[in-house]
Amino acid sequence: MPLQPGENYECIEIEIMKEIAQISTNKLKLYECLRKTNTNPNYLRAVEDLILLNYSTKPSFNTIQYIPVSIYMEDLTVLSRDLQFEDTFPDTPQLRVIRFGLTQLAKHQWWSMAHQTLIFDVNFLGIDGFEVDHDDYEKLIENFDNAMKKYKPPNIFKRKFLLLPIFTRSESYLTLIVNPAGVVKPENAGRPGTCTMVNIGTKDLSPYKNIVLPRIHKVLELFMEREKPAQRYERFVPESIEEFEIVLPQMARAEKGFGMLYAMDQFLNEQKRIEDWRKIINEIGKDPDNMMRDMGNLRIRLAHAVYKHVETEGGRIQRHIAKKRLLIAEHRRKMIESGQETVDKESVSEIERVIEWLADTKTKLREEIKYVGIL
Structure with a gap:
């Protein structure tokens, strides 16, 4: 509310x-009106663009590089979904949310498995980009050289498991590579076992296989060339890779990033071991209801992790606005429990009409223009 006579901010x-x-300016006016509330969710619109957490992980046993992440206040809308319409009409997570999720999953892997695993950052080397395979992978090679100078990662072929997550606003994928040493042939020796590649996606994997997998092969080849002098590798043997494909059950677009994190969590969480990967891939996504429940639990875990980091590392502003959201969410919970909250059916109907219109418009546009997409 505006300042009252005799009142100070x-x-x-x-x-x-x-x-x-x-x-x-508009959000400033909104904040000024609602700054005292502990119940009105519109307060969160006023502060949604404020940075809530600047977080960074250092390379560790199971990660290949620094992963800096900035989480904004609006990202809790995507993670918590505890206010009206957040669960009914969820927003699609930004890349930063998915990267934060990756850091949390990597951090909690069993240490004995972490020494055998190497997790790449989401879209490592810009592998999802349009231009990285142009001119015989010139851009990908440039990105690789810069990353090697900056991070100096270990020999990936001495790890038993590699995880490469790919995230776009429309689809998400995860590639698990088991025994990567199997794709390189040492001098005067046979290959050390079979390399297996498990590709998990939230849609048909044909575009991924045609576009992204050749880039992953190129990354492996670049790593081989890097280690070739010291390890006496002779050549890269991609044709020897054994491949598996898993398409997760159908899910809304807003869920697909969490679908990829869910898949990663199956290999990294404390109840399962990545060494049991064959059992995991036989079970993953087989029960859609359980999968969606696990994805929801994962989102809540990540939201709690954000709150925890804000409480221990955040500044005054961050702690204040995070507490406000908790109070507003708690108020809504009490309203629901007491039966006082009612859903505005007219608003729901209007949103549904907009969604229907957008879907119809998209269909018509696709009929009129040639639609080209990578993932």
Whole structure:
């Protein structure tokens, strides 16, 4: 609410208003009106563009590089889904949310398995981009050279498991490589067993196999060339790879990033061991209801991780706005329990009409233009 006669802004309110003023005048006005509320979810619209957490992981036993992540206030909308319409009409997560999820899953892998595993950052080397395979992979090679100078990763062929996650706004994929040493032939020796590649996707894998997998093969070849002098590797043997494909049950677009994290969690969580990968791939996604439940639980775990980091590492602003969201969500929970919250059916109907219109428009556009997509 606007200042009343004799009233002054609190110090924390002034700090927040300075931050919002750099982003949006309208949101500044909204914040000024709602700054005192602990119940109105529109408050969250005013602060949604504020950074809640700057988080970074260092390379460790099972990660190949630094993974810096900035989580914004709006990202809790995607993770928590505890306010009206957040669960009914969820937003699609940004790449930063998926990267944060990767860091949390990697951090909690059993240490004995972590020494055998190497997890790549999401879209490592820009492997999802349009241009990385142009001119005989010139851009991919440039990205690789820069990454090697910056991170100096270990010899990936001495690890038993590699995980490469790919995320776009429309689809997500995860490639598990078992025994990567099987794709290189040492001098004067046979290959050390078979290399197996398990490709998991949220849709038909044909585009992924045709476009992304050749790039992954190129990355493996570049790693081989890097290690060739010291390890006396003779050549790269991609034709020897044994491949498996898994398409997860159909899910909404907003869920697909979490579908990829769910798949990764099956290999990294504390109840399962990545060494049991054959059993895991035989079970993964077979029960759609359980899968969606596990994905929901994973989202909540990530939301709790954000709150925990904010509480221990965040500044005054971050702790204040995070607490506000918790209070607003708690108010809604109490309203639901008491039967006082009612859903605005007219608003729901209007949103459904908009979604139907967008779907119809998209269909018509696809009929009128040639639609080209990679993933």
